[in-house]
Amino acid sequence: MARSNRDRTEATRAALIEAARALFVDRGYAETATPDVVAAAGVTRGALYHHFEDKKALFLAVVEREAKAVAEEIEAQAASEADARKALLLGAKGYFDAMQKKGRTRLLLLDAPAVLGPEAVTALDRRHAEASLRAGLSDLLRPLEGAEPLLDQLTALLSAAFDRAAIEIAEGGDRAAYEAAVVRLIDGLR
Template sequence: MRSRRLDYSESTRSALVESAVELFTKRGYASTSLDEVAKRARVTKGALYHHFAGKQALFEAAFESVESLVYDRLEKIMTGPGTAWERALGGLKAFIGSCLDPAYQRIAIHEAPVVMGWERWREAEEQCSFGLVRAGLQLLVDAGEVEPVPVEVTSRLLFGALSSAATEIASAADPKKVGAEIEDVIVRMLLRVRRPAGEEAPERAAAGD
């Protein structure tokens, strides 16, 4: 049985993270105070310090929350119904859509590299997103949808391209237009390595001989 104290503690932490996400999105890290976060969450500043050592720790929790929402959305698509190709394109479209979200733009793309430091930010991004890129590409190769490219190297290149795409979208004067252009370019790149319909992978053809 869960204790009421544990439930209250978790709800307090969730309220603080939600408050932080909203305020960091609207005002940015530098212009947001812990007093404001606590006030919006309707808790005391002491309660905030019970859960977080300071402002940076709270920001990292907000970053993790925003990243988790994107990860869960993409994972649901990548493991859902449809062919490997359909899921890959659906995942790409969902990622581009996430890059248009104000919270993701402000917290995960603009603020995180500065607040967390570039190396830690890249490490966190890889832990959250790189696995999905690699798994998606592996599915495409295993399904015979694309040529048997080196999965690890190609995944790194794709991940780098998607990371750059996120920055371009978040910094654009017209994010929707840039997002559509980036989606089109990446699909064109994938089509260059897509196996023609009806053509078997060499290993499958050999196995059928």
């Protein structure tokens, strides 16, 4: 059965994103050239520019896909838990599990801010992992008088703490110790 144009288009886009991801992880953004991406994906240069305006747009698509995968892992871990504290801790585990994928920490936490800028990365994070964190914190803080007005600030601070922990873990830090620290942070909010 012949594939539709839409199927071919989606397959080409996916091949470009996958090839670019591998090259961005291995070489970094600056050292990855679009001809290398095209060759790795097995498509033409015209196909690349049909789907993406430039290398930065391709990088954004890679990072968007990675951020979505992280958020999905967080949700998968925490979704079935009704207790707000336990759900947050399961979400933290999901975050650290998701960040274990080769190159993900570099892509999301190191290269993305440098390439896309902090505002774009903040917006991306708010759409994905930070949205889950904010919802979990809201559930945790709801019964506490006066805590709700600080929800945005607490979400931003904890998100930064999770990101810093992921960087440390990627560099060989003790994951169990960071998970224990997360427990203390969460419990300190209550």
